[in-house]
Amino acid sequence: MRIILSAAISADGYLDSYGGDRLILSSPEDWRAIYALRAECDAILVGAETLRQDNPSLVIRNPKLRKKRLAEGRSADIMKVTVSGSGDLDPALKFFTEGQGEKVIFTTGMLSGELGEVATIVSRPELTANVILMALQKMGVKTLMVEGGSRVLSMFLAERVWDEFRLGVAPVFVADERAARLVLDGDYPPMKLVKTERLGQTAVLHFENRTQYRIDCVQISRAMHNASMATPVNERYRVGAVIVAGDKIFDGYTGENDPLNHAEEEAIAKALAAGVDLKGATMYSTIEPCSMRRSKPVSCAQLIIEHGFGRVVFALSEPDNFARCKSEQLLSEAGIEVIELPEFADEVFALNRHIVGK
Numbered sequence: 001m002r003i004i005l006s007a008a009i010s011a012d013g014y015l016d017s018y019g020g021d022r023l024i025l026s027s028p029e030d031w032r033a034i035y036a037l038r039a040e041c042d043a044i045l046v047g048a049e050t051l052r053q054d055n056p057s058l059v060i061r062n063p064k065l066r067k068k069r070l071a072e073g074r075s076a077d078i079m080k081v082t083v084s085g086s087g088d089l090d091p092a093l094k095f096f097t098e099g100q101g102e103k104v105i106f107t108t109g110m111l112s113g114e115l116g117e118v119a120t121i122v123s124r125p126e127l128t129a130n131v132i133l134m135a136l137q138k139m140g141v142k143t144l145m146v147e148g149g150s151r152v153l154s155m156f157l158a159e160r161v162w163d164e165f166r167l168g169v170a171p172v173f174v175a176d177e178r179a180a181r182l183v184l185d186g187d188y189p190p191m192k193l194v195k196t197e198r199l200g201q202t203a204v205l206h207f208e209n210r211t212q213y214r215i216d217c218v219q220i221s222r223a224m225h226n227a228s229m230a231t232p233v234n235e236r237y238r239v240g241a242v243i244v245a246g247d248k249i250f251d252g253y254t255g256e257n258d259p260l261n262h263a264e265e266e267a268i269a270k271a272l273a274a275g276v277d278l279k280g281a282t283m284y285s286t287i288e289p290c291s292m293r294r295s296k297p298v299s300c301a302q303l304i305i306e307h308g309f310g311r312v313v314f315a316l317s318e319p320d321n322f323a324r325c326k327s328e329q330l331l332s333e334a335g336i337e338v339i340e341l342p343e344f345a346d347e348v349f350a351l352n353r354h355i356v357g358k
Contacts, residue, residue: 001133001221002143004041005156006034008168008202009182015149018179022054025170027200037166039065041078041145043104043136046095047152048084057094077101079141083127083152087111091118104139106132129159130343137221138347154184160214165191165207168199216313219244219284220344222251224315224351226263227286230254232354237287237318239263243271245281250274264289264300268307279308286348288318288340291327301327304336311337315344319356 008025009015017023026034038044039060046056058080060066066076077099082089083106089096096103096118103119105111111121124131136144146156156162167182195206219242226240230253241263243250252266261269264285271278283289289300289312304312317340318325331338349356 001137001141003133003156003162003164004037004143004145005153005162005165006037006145006147007153007166007182008170010170010172010174012173012175013182014174014176014179015182016053016180017174018176023172023174025172025202026168027170027202029200030168030202030204033199033204034166035060035062036065038078038145039069041143042074042141043079043081043143044145044147045081045083045132045152046147047149048082048086048089049151050147050149051082051089051093051095055094057098059094059099075101079104079139081106081132081136081144083107083132085109085127087115089115091115104136106135129156129161133161134343134346138350150180150182150184153182154186157183157188158186160189160209160211161217162209163214163218165209167205167207169203169205171201171203216284216339216341219282220286220313220315220341223263223284223286224344224347226251226253227348227351230256230263232352233259234354237355238351240286241267242284243267243278243281244284245271245276245278248274248276250276260295262290262293262300265303268303280310281307282311282313283309285312285314286344286351287316288314288325289327289331290318291325291330299327301330304331305334309336311339313339313341315341316348 010025044058060077069076079102080095081104085108087107087109091114104122105115105119106122106127108125108127110123122135146152189211191207192210193205194208197204223240223242227238230238232238236254239254239262241252250267250270252263254263255261256266264283283304289304291299291301293299312331328338
């Protein structure tokens with residue numbers, strides 16, 4: 001999923017003034033660019049406090065943008081998403097009453113009554129950026145725009161789950177410590193500035209997230225897509241793999257070219273056929289690579305070691321349905337960095353209900 005953060009601040013770092021009417025920080029030219037970017041997305045997410053204070057409609061009103069979305073086979077309006085721990089939201093807000101797109105509320109409680117009639121309620125014991133993203137991905141969201149406020153932006157920035165950050169800076173000062181700042185206190189990694197532009201009186205800074213964690217999440221998501229193409233068979237898991245070797249990427253999934261082939265060896269075979277040296281490469285797999293197998297003499301873990309991979313990233317340790325896997329230990333002992341991303345485990349289980357659901 002592509003995740004775009006968007007915000008506008010004063011020159012001294014505030015999202016708004018304190019009290020009174022909303023402080024408009026974006027120039028008309030900047031707003032036009034924001035509306036066009038929204039129209040490229042599948043969903044937009046804002047915090048509940050933003051809804052209460054600003055009552056935005058978040059509807060695409062430009063007829064050309066709506067026509068373009070319809071021509072692409074999408075709904076004219078994007079999905080609208082908010083996060084509210086308390087569920088204290090007025091169903092008469094424009095967020096719920098305007099636009100034809102689906103409305104979604106993430107909450108830690110159980111909401112009912114009028115809100116349940118105007119929105120889809122998603123309840124989770126804990127609300128994190130990763131929890132929200134996993135749920136939205138299952139709803140078919142491929143591009144998400146996150147517009148804040150402070151709490152929501154801080155959550156995504158701190159968890160490092162974003163790809164692009166579009167930050168508009170207005171030539172005004174708020175100079176009031178009671179006003180909302182861009183982010184809350186926390187631990188945030190450095191960002192990479194990739195472009196600047198002037199839109200009217202707004203300076204727009206474009207940042208990219210180049211942290212390894214975000215890169216790993218993107219490639220595991222790609223591996224999940226590969227796994228979805230594997231045919232469910234009772235004797236094997238549906239596994240997807242991705243190899244990143246320098247600027248080369250190779251995909252594979254279980255049984256892609258041979259019913260006996262595992263996803264990892266499918267991807268390795270493609271890389272070798274292309275003449276790529278796999279020394280130091282990263283193997284991404286939805287399930288921990290096998291350490292033993294009945295169908296062939298060489299396991300995926302052995303192949304990874306023999307070809308000199310530098311890293312292995314997987315979403316789920318192999319369940320004990322067929323064998324007791326020891327790949328993590330074998331790979332680590334061979335000097336290969338092993339990373340597990342358990343936040344993707346539920347998706348792996350969903351792809352393999354034909355085995356783990358029994």
